[in-house]
Amino acid sequence: MIPKETIDKIFSVARIEEIIGEYVQLKRAGSNLKGLSPFQDEKSPSFIVSPSKQIWKDFSSGKGGTVISFLMELEGFTYPEALRHLAKKYGIEVEETHRELTDEEKKQQTERELLYKIHEVANNYFQDQLWDSEEGRLVGQAYFRERELKEDIIRKFQLGYSPEKKNAFTGYALEKGYAKEILEKSGLSIFPENAPQGIDRFRERVIFPIHSFSGRVLGFGARILKSNVKTAKYLNSPETEIYHKSSVLYGLNQGKQAISRKNICLLVEGYMDVISLHQSGIENVVASSGTSLTTEQIRLIKRLTENVTILFDGDKAGIKASFRSIDMLLSEGMNIRVLLFPDGDDPDSFARKHPQEYVENFIAEQARDFIDFKADILLRDAADDPIRKAEAIRDIVKSVAFVDNVLKREIYLKEVAAKFGLSEQSLFNELNVQQQIVQGNQSAEKTRQEQQHVNTKLEVVQDKTSFSAEPLWELEEKLVELMLKYGDYIISRKDADNQPYEITVVEEIAAYLQEDGYEMLSPVNRKILDEIILGLNQSELRTEHFFVTFLDEEIASKLADNIQKNELQNWASRNIYPLKLGDRISQEVEDDICIHKSHYIEFLIFRLRKELDEYRDTDEEKYFSTILQIQKLEKIFRDINAKVNRILTKSHYYYR
Structure with missing residues (x-):
């Protein structure tokens, strides 16, 4: 487990524009950087990086988040793997606290992760054999010297050597505790019926590791050195879950x-x-x-x-x-x-x-x-x-x-x-x-690809439509956005006795949501609110900066959506200078709480009215108590409208 202090240090030094710039050619676009999406095929760039916010947003795929989520999406890293990758790049020592994994964490150690690990083990083994074994020096190094390669370039490309002994690496890996199944799936070892102890696929060959964009070993190419052996000069790793030769370029x-x-x-x-x-x-x-x-x-x-x-x-x-x-x-x-x-x-x-x-x-x-x-x-x-x-x-x-x-x-x-x-x-x-x-020809191929994805796309659209049609959803999003962007702003208020006091935005909104017992519609918003309340209980204000380094990429993606949508509205380029939200935050918070509360009350009234039909013939007491609840809520609703001097919602339109 990587300590929070180390994670914060990694985020403080890692520059998102540097990391993403290794994968995408970025060009300046105002205060942001822009490039072609690495996730979708597109001709006009819609991939945005914000150096000031240290986030990215890909409008062609809808994805977004931090530098960590980018590496997770593109490289298939787990969260800790992405952190370790950045730590290594920026020279940060990672001292992990070791503990016994829970059953759930063990389940999460997927076959994919094991494949990455066994390839890392094999890569180190082949390099050690080249430099530290007598056979490696006499055979492997001799070949590379014949090709006039210098030591620094051999080490740069992590070239190696696989010994003549038919199961040298297989035996080594089995002793290290790696299962026969993962060795077989990786393609590093073969287990025929007549050799149950296993055979090394690349035995007696010089090794060329094949790396991903970020430098992880995906597979190997291997060249035979004997000219009198009837076999392919070059042998490559078979296709695996992590290695697809059509998607990799050597070097x-x-x-x-x-x-x-x-x-x-x-x-x-x-x-x-x-x-x-x-x-x-x-x-x-x-x-x-x-x-x-x-x-x-x-x-x-x-x-x-x-x-x-x-x-x-x-x-x-x-x-x-x-x-x-x-x-x-x-x-x-x-x-x-x-x-x-x-x-x-x-x-x-x-x-x-x-x-x-x-x-x-x-x-x-x-x-x-x-x-x-x-x-x-x-x-x-x-x-x-x-x-x-x-x-x-x-x-x-x-x-x-x-x-x-x-x-x-x-x-x-x-x-x-x-x-x-x-x-x-x-x-x-x-x-x-x-x-x-x-x-x-292209149209036929495009039709085929679109057909494969059409059902998924429809499901996504339908899901988003059903959620965005709920007025509370949009209002909830607005309150969460205020807490994230302006949570530490201090605003002035007066209590019931007309005495002035000061409170932060995050405290006021969180107190309102707790007081009314409101349940967040969005699971991501629920996570954010829980963390904010936990922070307040520990006298800590958790706003945007806290969640950028939070160990949850759903939240990071949400931050990219919320932060970027304002970042991209470059009104100044059109000589339009609207009033910024932060300039009137006190009134904005008060208004948005009132609007949300009125909608929430209407939702409760709507739900109670539906229950009336159930109680009418079965529970008279419950029926009349529900009517009283509705009347109380309607009075509160009228009071809110009177307070802001306007009708905030129309229940018959929203809730039917």
Whole structure:
């Protein structure tokens, strides 16, 4: 358990804009920062970060909260894991108080958490084997030296070695108390019938850990070192609950800051391409790790930049296969350039041959627009064959059809027309044909995805509608907002004897809600009120700042909603300067309590009137006592209206 003092310290030093800036390219928008949602595919940015409030809000998905809730949403962290991640990043020592877990807490240790843990254990084991065992030094380190890797880069990418002994790691993990089932589900161990003691999947290989955006180990790639063994050169972790290869890019954790800073991502194929470029000082690079590029991977890059340069080694089959990747990148709104290395070179070998400045200049100068690239490759094959030449041009126009931006499409077509001496009109005609094909395919896929989510969306809308239709709900929200935003404001009042006294906003509203025995409609509001009352009993005012660091992300999300909605109403940009709520807080609190009380009384009257029908024929005494209750409540209701000199509600409209 992490002490409250440590949690407060983590929140005091962690800057939300720094953490989220590692995942999303943020741009200044007034006092806030804005970027594309990391949770939904969108073309116009609706993801807002407020550095002053240290909260975020994603309007495309409705999510929001603190830096902790962001990490929990995006990385699947538990609350303590997110805190530990931030503590490590900011150099804060976490001294946890250890105690026996309750049965409920043990249940909450999910398979997902165990998978993260066993991968962390395996990663440390493979690194220890590389550096501390004789076999690791003689075999693993020898391979990395042969590839000219320096110690600092090996440690940076946490490279390791798995021993020749067939169950070295499996035995180690079993001794540590990890169950056979979790080892099998992780893919680290295999338990065939003829080897019940288990076999290491990656035995006698050098290890390349595959990290999440935040640096957690999700799986491994492993290269065999013996050339006389008939097996795959590279072996990867199987799909697990935490590792989906289509959603991961190798090197993204190590290169994300450089990609964002330079506003361009270099896309390569293999682990060693990434590592060698890093060693030469070029860090804005990721690899698809031998898999075909996916939409999920492209969107990971797009959080940081819209500019991609694809680096190829000149292999003809690989180049042709890249055309699909180019079309996918274009359909996601990316700007693409392509670079072919000289024959016999790939990014790994080229980076080892030349100094950093030379490699950087070569990439900048030799990378070409995707149209030039496709034209050269396709026309080289077409030679003087007019039919094949026409097919090549059609293929280029097909790629242009994937571009969503109208202006970009027109510029690209003008380039093609100039390059091949064709009329622009003929190309636009062909573009219309290709667009219909592309849009038809995209529409079918979109329909399929929407169908999957339609029921959930309807349920959410219906749920929100039923709640927002209740007047008390909105008034309750207003009172909670006042306590959170202005709870420590001191207001002047007079008692029954007309004697002046001072009271805080949070005390006045909490006292009113307790006095009337009001039950919060929202479970989140109920939690907030309980914590506020607990704080008052301990002579502590619990307002917005307290709940930002509170161990409940539902509350953090609510804070994002309440705080952000006012933050985003930038009236000053329109030369409108309305009176701020805080300027008249004393009157506002009094009015809102009266309005809420009148609605609450009407609700009670409505409920009692419904009960009258039940008592009319069954319990005469109860029937008349209920009538008296209704009359008393109606008098209070009239008194409130007289006090504020207006009719506050219309019960026949709200409660029927």
